Amino acid sequence: MTTTTFKKPSATGMIVLGVLALLTVLGLITGIYRLAVGLGQTTALSDQYAWGLWLGFDFALIAFGGAAFTMALVVHVLNLKKYEVVLRPAILTGFLSYVAVLVILLIDLGRPDRFWGFIPWANIHSPLFEVSWCILLYTTVLALEFAPLLFERLNKPKIVSAIHAAVIPITIAGVALSTLHQSTLGTIGLSLPGRVHPLWWSWLLPLLFFLSAVGMGLSAMILVMMIANKAFGRELVKLDVLAGLGKGSVWVWALYAVLRVGDLLFTGDLGHMLAFDTSSILFWIEMLLMVIAPIVLYSMQDVRKSAAGLTVTALMVTVGLFFNRFAILFSGDPIPVGAMHATASYFPSFIEFAVQIGVLAAAALAWYFAAQLLPVFSEE
Amino acid sequence: MKAVLVDLNRCTGCRACQVACKSWNDNPAEVTMCLGCYDNPPDFSADTWSLIRFDEVEYNNKFHWVFTKRQCMHCEEPACVTVCTVGALEKTPNGPVIYHPEKCIGCRYCQYGCPFGVPRFEWDNPLGLIRKCRFCVDRLDTGMEPACVKACPTDALIFGDREALLTEAYGRIADRPDKYVNHVYGDKEAGGTSWLYISPVPFEKLGFPVLGEEPTVHASEIVMNATPVTLTAAIAALSGLYWLTKRRDEGMKEKEG
Amino acid sequence: MTNHWNDLKNSDCIFIIGSNAAENHPISFKWITKAIEENGATLINVDPRFTRSSSKADIYAQMRSGTDIAFIGGMIKWVLDDMEANPSRYNMTYVTEYTNAAFLIDPEFKTAAELDGKFSGFIPGDDPNFGKYDKSTWKWQTDADSIPLKDKTLQDPNCVFQLLKKQFARYTPEMVCGTTGTDQETYLKICETYARTGGIGKSGTIMYAMGTTQHTVGTQNIRSYAILQLLLGNVGVAGGGINALRGESNVQGSTDHCLLFHILPGYLKPPVATEATLQDHLDGRAAAFATSDPKSASWWLNYPKYYVSLLKSWYGDNATAENDFGYDWLPKLNPGTNYSHISLFEAMADGIIKGLFAWGQNPAVSGPDAITERRALQNLDWLVVAELWETETAAFWKDPEVDPSSIGTEVFLLPAACSYEKEGTISNSGRWSQWRWKAVDPPGDATPDLEIVHELMLKIIELYETEGGPGADAITKLRWKGWYDASPLPRGAESMVDLVSREINGWAEADIEDKYKEGELMASFGHLLADGSTSSSNWLYTNSYTEADGNKQKSRDNTDYHPAGIGLHSKWSWCWPVNRRIIYNRASVDLNGNPWDQEHFVIRWTGPETKWEGDVPDGGWPPMNQEGTRYPFIMKPQGFARLFGPGRAEGPFPEHYEPLESPISNPLSGTQNNPAIKVWRPDQIAKPGDGYDIVCTTYRVTEHWQAGQMTRNLPWLVELMPDVFVEMSEELAAEKGISTGEAVIVESVRGSMQATAIVTKRFKPFQLNGKTVHQIGIPWHWGFTGLSQGHSANRLTPHVGDANTMIPEYKAFLVKVTKGGA
Secondary structure (H helix, E strand, O other): OOOOOOOOOOHHHHHHHHHHHHHHHHHHHHHHHHHHHOHHHHOOOOOOOOOOHHHHHHHHHHHHOOHHHHHHHHHHHOOOHHHHHHHHHHHHHHHHHHHHHHHHHHHHOOOHHHHHHHOOOOOOOOHHHHHHHHHHHHHHHHHHHHHHHHHHHOOOHHHHHHHHHOHHHHHHHHHHHHHHHHHHHHHHHHOOOOOOOOOOOOOOHHHHHHHHHHHHHHHHHHHHHHHHHHHHOOOOOOHHHHHHHHHHHHHHHHHHHHHHHHHHHHHOOHHHHHOOOHHHHHHHHHHHHHHHHHHHHHHOHHHHHOHHHHHHHHHHHHHHHHHHHHHHHHOOOOOOOOOOOOOOOOOOOHHHHHHHHHHHHHHHHHHHHHHHHOOOOOOO | OEEEEEEOOOOOOOOHHHHHHHHHHOOOOOOOOOOOOOOOOOOOEOOEOOEEEEEEEEEOOEEEEEEEEEOOOOEOOOHHHHHOOOOOEEEOOOOOEEEOOOOOOOOOHHHHHOOOOOOEEOOOOOOOOEEOOOOOHHHHOOOOOOHHHHHOOOOOEEEEEHHHHHHHHHHHHHHOOOOOOOOOEOOOHHHOEOEEEEOOOOHHHHOOOOOOOOOOOHHHHHHHHOHHHHHHHHHHHHHHHHHHHHHHHHHHHHHHO | OOOOOHHHHHOOEEEEEOOOHHHHOOOHHHHHHHHHHHOOOEEEEEEOOOOOOHHHOOEEEEOOOOOHHHHHHHHHHHHHHHHHHOHHHOOHHHHHHHEHHHEEEOOOOOOOOOOOOOOOOEEEOOOOOOEEEOHHHOOEOEOOOOOEOEOOOOOOOOEHHHHHHHHHOOOOHHHHHHHHOOOHHHHHHHHHHHHHHHOOOOOEEEEEOHHHHOOOOHHHHHHHHHHHHHHOOOOOOOOOOEEEOOOOOOHHHHHHOOOOOOOEOOOEOOOEOOOOOHHHHHHHHHHHOOOOOOOOOOHHHHHHHHHHHHHHHHHHHHOOOOOHHHHHHOOOEOOOOOOOHHHHHHHHHOOOOOEEEEEOOOHHHHOOOHHHHHHHHOOOOEEEEEEOOOOOOOOHHHOOOOOHHHOOOEEEEEEEOOHHHOOEEEEOOOOEEEEEOOOOOOOOOOEOHHHHHHHHHHHHHHHHHHHOOOOHHHHHOOOOOOOOOOOOOHHHOOOHHHHHHHHHHOEEOOOEOOOEOOOOEOOOHHHOOOOOOEEOOOHHHOOOEEOOOEEHHHOEOOOOOOOOOOOOOOOEOEEOOOOOOOOOHHHHEOOOOOEOOOOOOOEEEOOOOOOEEEOOOOOOOOOOOOOOOOOOOOOOOOOOEOOOOOOOOOOOOOOOOOOOOOOOOOOOOOOOOOOOOOEOOHHHOOOOOOOOOEEEEEEOOOOOOOOOOOHHHOHHHHHHOOOOEEEEEHHHHHHHOOOOOOEEEEEOOOOEEEEEEEEEOOOOOEEEOOEEEOEEEEEOOOOOOOOOOOOOHHHOOOOEEOOOOOOEOOOOEEEEEEEOOO
C-alpha cells in the first residue's frame, strides 16, 4: 500500500544507466551469437573445463538471491517486523537474481531447446534434477511474492489481498524450497570429490551452502540497499535496519566457521590450510572475506554506524562468497585427460564475460526501473 | 554382467582397437599433429571414444613402455548415471552404460561427475550432445563382442562374464607374479567397473586415478536419499518456528493489551 | 621363412633382431604371446631402440645399427667355446651329421682373422678398399670320388668347425660390446639364454626383417643367423628356423615368381649372354650342383625339368625340342652386369634408360637417395605408373622442389584395383599361398593388374606382329593371344585369373604314359619333365591346383591335423613346396628317424609300411641309418647345411664390417667396409671429419605402410600418426637444446629433411670403447602428396647396397641434427 514517484536520474546516473544499457545490448548480441554457433566457438570451455564462468556465477547468484528467502524467514517466520521494509527489495533482488540465473543457464546448456527436459524425464538421484525442480517451483513462489507489487501498481486490490492471505504458506514453501536447493548446490560439490579440493569438500557441504546462503542473503541486502540509497539519493532503508541485518549475520557466520574448521579438523585435512600452495591461499582469502570480515566487522559498532563500513563489509562477503562457489568448480583437479599430452587450462572468453556482464547489467537496470515504477519502498 | 579384461602385458600398442572403434561407430578422424609422442588424438573427445596411452615407466629396475587402452569404464555404479539431470545415462543389466541422446540437455554434469573423464561434449555443434564409448551395445545385442575386442590381435582384450574374467585376472597374476603388479584395477575401484585391468607396473604410473571402493557419488547419494526427510523437516521446523514466534508476539500483545 | 607364423607358438626362445615384429607384423604377436604364456618361451629383442617389440621382451639389449655380425659373431664364439667345454648341452649329432661343420677345407683358405679382415683371394679394384674375390681357395678337400672329406671329431685344424672358431676368436664379449654398444652383462645373458635352445628337444627361432637385410652386409647378417641356428640344431624343427618377416603382403609371391633381374620364376636363373644354347645354360647349372655322393639328393639337379616346363608354359606349342623350347627368344644378361634397383636408377640418371614402368612402387619415397632418384626420373622420355593413388612417383613433376617446365617426361597414370577389388593369391612369409576373393568392384576405371598387363600385351603383340623388330619372336610366339582372351577359356578355366593359377601349377602338354592325359593339371613338381611334355610357370607352385583337389589355395579348413598339434593347419590354403609347412624337416629327427623333440615333433618315422607321419617330409626317403636315405639339406649339392658357405660375394663366413658411413673405425680389423660392394657415388658418402657424427636409421610404424600411398590417405590412420618424426635420446636432445614436439632438421651428405622431434628414453647413446655415439631414427613413410605430407627420410640415405643383392643400406648412415625448421 505504497506508491512511488519517478525520480529523474542525475547526469552521472544517466551515464551509468546508459552504460548498463549498452552492456545489456552487448550481452544480448553475444548471447544470440552463442546460440547460433555453439559453445565451442564462443567460449573457452572444453572437455577439461566443461563448467566455467557462467556456472560459477550461477552458483553465486543463487546464494545472492537467497536474500529473498532469508528476509522472508526473518520477517514472516521469525516475525521481526523491524525488517519489513527490506522485504520487498529482497524479493525484487531475489526474483531478478533468479531470472538472471535462468537466462545464463539457458545460454550455458548444450541443448537450450531442451531446457524443459527435467520435467518429463526424471532422475531423482541427480542433485541437478532436484535443483532444477526447486528453482522452477521457487521462482514461481518468488513471482507470487513479487506479484503484489505489480498488482498494487495496476490497482487490483482484490488480487493483492488474495495473495496476502496466503503469505505464510507461500513463505514457508519458499523457505523450504530454498533450503532444499541452496543446500543441494552443496550436494553437487559433494558428488564431485575429484573436482573439489579437500579444503572445500566435506560431508557438511549441503549445510555449509545453506548457512552461507543465509549469511550472503543478509549482506546482499546491505550491499544492494547501500547502492540503491546512493542511486536514489535518499535513505530508502535506514542504516540501523541494515546494521541489524549485519549484526544478525554474525551468528550465522560464526556457526559456519565452527562447522567448517571443525570438519577440517575431524577429517584430518587441517594441514592443507597451512600448505602455502594456491589452494590454501585461496582458502584463506575466502575465509577472510566471507567469514572473518563479517564476524569481526559487523560486531563493531563503529562499522555498523558507518555507511561505508557496512558497504565494504557486505562487498567483502559477496566477493568471498564468489570465491567459495567458484571453488566447487575449480579448486580440485580438472576433468581427467585421456592421454599424456592434452593441455588443460581455462580463462573465460570475451563472449563469456560479455554475456555474463550483460545479464547482470540487465538485472541492475530492471532493479532500478522496478524501484522507480513499482511500490518497492514506503513513501517518505 | 559382461566385462572386458585388459592385459597390459599382451598389448603391443598396435591401435587396431582405436581404429576399430572409429570404424564401427563411424566416428570421423580428428585433425591432429605430432606432439612429441605417439599418443594421438591426445584425449577423448566427442569423436574419439577409445584411446591408447603410451607411457615410458621405470619400475623395479626395469624400463617399461606400457600401452594402455582407455575408454568408458562402464562402472557398476556409474557416477554419470547418478548425476545426469534427466537420466539420459543408464546402466544396463548386461554391463554397458548406455546413453539416450534424445533426452540429453547438454548440462555436462556427467563430464564433471565421471572420475575417469570419459563423457565428452560436441562443442562445435550449437545443438551439441554428450558422446562416449557405448560398449558396442548394438554388437552385444546380436551376440558379438565389442569391435575393439574383436580387432585385438594378441587377445590383450577378452570379453566375457565379469566374475569369470576376475578369476582369470587373479589367476594370471598368481601364475606370473614377476610380470604383474598384484592388483586388478576395476575390481573394486569406485564400486567396481566392467573394464578390468592387469598391468606390469603400478596403475598410478599409467594415469589411472586412485579411487576408493565406494562410488564417487556415495556421499551425495546418501544426502539425496534424505531429500524427502529434509523437506519434511524444513517445513515442520519453519511451521514450528512461525507458530512459536506468533505465540510470543501474541503473548506480548496480551501483556500490553 | 623356413617355418611359418603359427609355428612361433612352439618355440622355447624367440629372438627378434633386425625386426620390430610387434610394430610391423602385429598379428605375429598372437603366436608369440602363446609361446610365452603356454610354452614358457623367453622373448629376446635386440634393437638400437627400445621398440614396441622390446616392450614385450624378457631381455632387451641395445645394439648400434649395422653391428649385427659383431653381435651374432660373439654369440657364435660363445656357443663354440661352450660346445667344446660342454658338448652334452648341444645336439652334436645334428652339427656333425647335418651341417658341414666336419668338412675339411683347402689349407690355402685363410679366414678374415688371419688377413686383417679379408678372406683369401681378394683382388682389389681401382679403389684398393673395394674389389672382388677369387674363390679358388674357398673349397673343401675331396676324396677320389669328389666327395668332401670330413672329420667328425671336429678336431682337424682345417675342418669348418675349427675354422669357424678361428674366424670368430676375435669376437670376445669386450670386443663385441665395444663395437655394438651393448651392456656386457645383458649380452652374456642373451648368449647364455639363447644357447640353451641348442639342447636336444629345445628350439629357438630367429625373426628378422629389414633391420637385418638393408645393410651393405645384409646377406652376411642372415648368414650369421644361419650359422648360429645350425650350431644350435634349430633348423627344420618346430619353433625354430630362420624366419624372414616379409614386408609386403605378397612380396613372398613376388620373389617366388621372381620379378627380379637375376632370377626366373621358381628361383631359376635367367640366361647369360655367354650361354648360347639351352644346353650351355643347363650344363652350367648341372656343374654347380653336381654330386657324386649317392646320399645327396642335390635337388637342383632337377633344374632342367623346371626350366623346360617354364619355357613350355610361356611359349606353349611354339616351344619345341627343335627350337630349344624358345630359349633363343629369351633376353640374355650381359655377364657381370647388375640390373638391380640402384643400377637402374643410375642408368636413368645417366640417360641410358628412357622409359620406366613403376608398378605399385613409389621410388620417389622408398628409393635410397630419394632426391637423386627423383631427379633421375626427370631424364625419362616416358613413365607409366600403375597405382591406387597419384603417388610421389606419378607426380614427381609436382614435387615442390622441382620446376615442371624443365621436365620432358610423358607420364601415364594407370589406376589399379586394390587387393579387395580383385581375385588372386597372396603368398605370406610362411610360403602359404592363400586365395583372396573379390569383395567390391573397383571404382571408376581402376583395373586389376592382371587385366592391365593383358591389355598392354595384346597391344604390344599386335605392334610386333605388324611392325616386327628385334626380338619380335620373344613376344609374338608367346602363348598369349587367343589364350587368355579365348572364349571359352582353355582347359576348363573359369576366369583369366583362374587360368593363370592353373598355368602356374602346370599341365601335361601331351599324354604322359598312363599318368596324365594332355591338358590335365600336374600333381607335383616331381612329375615335371625336361622333354617338353609338361609345363609349369613356377615349379614351386606345382601341387597347388590339382585334378584331385582343385585349387588348394582356396581351402579354408582350419583344423590342425598334425598329431602333435604344432599348428601346421595343412588344409588351410596351400604352401610350397608340395604343402610342406616346415622345410628341412628331415633335420628334426635323429639318424633313426625319431624326433629330437617328441612333444613338438614335425615328422617321425613309423616303419617301412607307414613311413613318415606328420608334416610332408622333406623328401620321403627313409631315415639316415637306412638304405636309400638322403641327407636332410636337399637343396645343397652336398646335402649338408652350410656353416662354411662359399656362395656369397664377400666370404664363406660373415665378418663384421662397418656400414659405409660409420662413426668409428672397425674395431674388429683393418678392413673398414665390406670390400665386395660397389660404391656408386663416392663423393656422396660422408667422410670422417665432415661433421656428420650421428648414426641414423630408418624404420616403419604400425600405423603407416611403406611409401604411405594407402595409409597417408586414410583419415583414421593419419589421425594416429599425422607427421613424420625423428626419435632421439634425451641426452642428444639436451645437447642440441631440443624439446619434444619441436621441429628439427636432419641432414646427411645427400640431402636434408624436417621432422618433429620425439625425445624419448627409448634411445640411449652408445658407449663404444669410451666414445659416446648418438643414434636417431626416422620413419620413412612420408612424401609430398596425400592427406598427410612430410619429408621423405630417404632424402638422407645413400645410393649403395649389399654386395650380393644390392639391397640399399637404409639402416645405417650418418647425419647432423639441428633444432629448428621452416
